[in-house]
Amino acid sequence: MTKLIEWLTVFGCIFCAWAALVTNKIENNFTKQYFSVILYSPIIFVVLFGVYAAMVVLYRTFTFNNCEEAAVELQKEIKEAREDLSKLGFKFKKRSK
Amino acid sequence: MTDSVKNKYSILLPTYNEVENLPIIIWLIVKYMTKSGYDYEIIIIDDGSPDGTLEAAEQLQKIYGEDKIVLRPRERKLGLGTAYIHGIKHATGNFIIIMDADLSHHPKYIPEFIQIQESKNYDVVSGTRYLGNGGVHGWDFKRKLVSRGANFLTQLLLRPGASDLTGSFRLYKKSILEKLIQSCISKGYVFQMEMIIRARQFNYTIGEVPIAFVDRVYGESKLGGSEIIQFATGLLYLFATT
Structure with missing residues (x-):
């Protein structure tokens, strides 16, 4: 089963249940009392999920490691490599920059 | 090592115009692999770089020896997937390590x-x-x-069982990599995503190592509209087919 089919299946089931509720195929005190909430629940869900996604992505963006040390260490090692390679007889091409 | 059969690691380095980076990356690989004591070889697959990458590679081969540095150049740019196939054909190790030669992947992690x-x-x-x-x-x-954002979307839609799909610093069992390459259709950088997704599909086990990715020291890094479109189409393709 592809991921697309998985998603369609799950959303199809949820949609059917929701459609049955809003078209009054299933009716009881609970559905009568909360009819508008049920009616708008897909929109509510999408909005809530959007907020959740935005929060998670922003949080992860702000906490994304900058790895300053790794960059500094690499610069040091590049210098070391150039010196060592020159000693070993490696001829570096003149840098164009 | 407890194994009676000694493992050997073939490091594939596809290059295109990496004359500045290549000597450094080779030096770093040699440094860390020598220190760790694992048996290894480096296979450089240069796609006809006009900047003299191959000449630099030849110099390095003289310094470090033909058993450590193997040159398998190609005439022109033919794409990453075929570069790996080309490299694997000449690999003598039972494990393959794939990494970029632009110093964004540090060999200390190998x-x-x-x-x-x-x-x-x-x-x-x-x-x-x-x-x-x-x-x-x-x-x-x-x-x-x-x-x-792209990573969040990918995790949500594909649940790949690995946290970094677009990175290309990986170690594979040789036979597994061969099978994965055969079953992957995508090109360019979506190819890296597809490899991991197919791995999940075949129920291969995936381990992860956190790495510090230092973006290109020399040369330019790219993230343009075309990369984003490539990513989006790749994601949808994998979503619909796997």
């Missing part, structure tokens, strides 16, 4: 990849920028946001 692989006998070990001490250097806020 011994860690190997230890993780050995600990659980993983089929694939993938470097990840999104876990633990992993991260990126040289990215502004926008670039980080796009990366995190």
